[in-house]
Amino acid sequence: MIGKTIDQMKVGDAAETSKTISETDIYLYAGISGDFNPAHINEAYAEKTFFKTRIAHGMLPAGFISAILGTKLPGPGTVYIRQELKFLAPVHIGDTITARAEVLEIIAEKNRIRLKTTCFNQEGTIVLDGEAMVSPPKAWKK
Numbered sequence: 235m236i237g238k239t240i241d242q243m244k245v246g247d248a249a250e251t252s253k254t255i256s257e258t259d260i261y262l263y264a265g266i267s268g269d270f271n272p273a274h275i276n277e278a279y280a281e282k283t284f285f286k287t288r289i290a291h292g293m294l295p296a297g298f299i300s301a302i303l304g305t306k307l308p309g310p311g312t313v314y315i316r317q318e319l320k321f322l323a324p325v326h327i328g329d330t331i332t333a334r335a336e337v338l339e340i341i342a343e344k345n346r347i348r349l350k351t352t353c354f355n356q357e358g359t360i361v362l363d364g365e366a367m368v369s370p371p372k373a374w375k376k
Contacts, residue, residue, distance in 0.1 A: 236371045237309020240345055243370065248336040249307035251298055255290050257327050263294050290325035295353040295362055298333035303368055307335050308347060311371025317351070319364040330356040335366065345369050 238247075253259075264270050269291055272279035280288040296319055303312050325331060331353050339348040347370055353362040 235309075236311050236373075237305075238307065238370060239373045240340060240342055240347065240370050241373075243308060243337055243340060243347060245337050245340060247307060248334060249302050250332055250334045251302055251306065252330055252332040253298060254330045255294070255325055255327055259294065260288065260290055260327065263291050267291065267293070285324050287326065290327070290329075292319075292321045292325075292362070295325055295331045295333060298331060298353060299335060299351045299362075299364075299366065302333055302335045303349070303366065307337070307349075308368065308370035313369040314366065315346070315369055316367040317364060318366075319351075319362055321362055323355070323359050323361040325353075325355065325361050329361075331361065338365070345372065 260274055264275050273283055274288055274291055277288055300314065303314060304310065333353045335349045335351050337347055338350050347368050349366045349368065351364045351366050352360055354360045
C-alpha cells in the first residue's frame with residue numbers, strides 16, 4: 235500500500251483522526267519516552283501546579299499528527315522532514331483530541347508538501363498548532 239503521491243494532492247486536502255486520552259495513554263507514553271515528569275504522572279504533585287491536575291505530555295497529541303501523515307495524508311511511504319509546534323492549551327485525561335493536517339503548499343520540483351497541523355479538544359479549543367513539511371511517496375515504477 236502506498237499513500238498519495240504529489241500529483242494526487244491539492245492545496246486544501248485535509249485529514250483528521252481523533253482519540254480520547256486515557257490515564258493509561260499517559261502512563262504508557264511516560265514509559266516509552268522516559269518522561270516521568272510528575273506533572274503527568276503524580277496527581278498530588280500536579281494539584282500544586284498551574285494546571286491543578288495532571289496533564290498529558292505535549293508530544294502525545296503531537297504524535298497524532300504523525301499518525302495522519304503516515305497513514306492518511308499523504309499516507310504510507312511519507313517521510314517526515316520538519317515539524318514546528320506551538321503548545322497552546324493543556325490536554326487532560328478524558329479529553330478527546332482531534333488532530334488535523336491540511337495541505338498548504340505543494341512544492342512539486344522538490345517532492346515536498348507543506349501542511350498546517352493542529353490538534354483541538356472536544357470543545358474546539360486548539361491545544362497544538364504548527365506546520366509540517368513532508369516528502370510524499372513517489373509512484374511505483376514498473
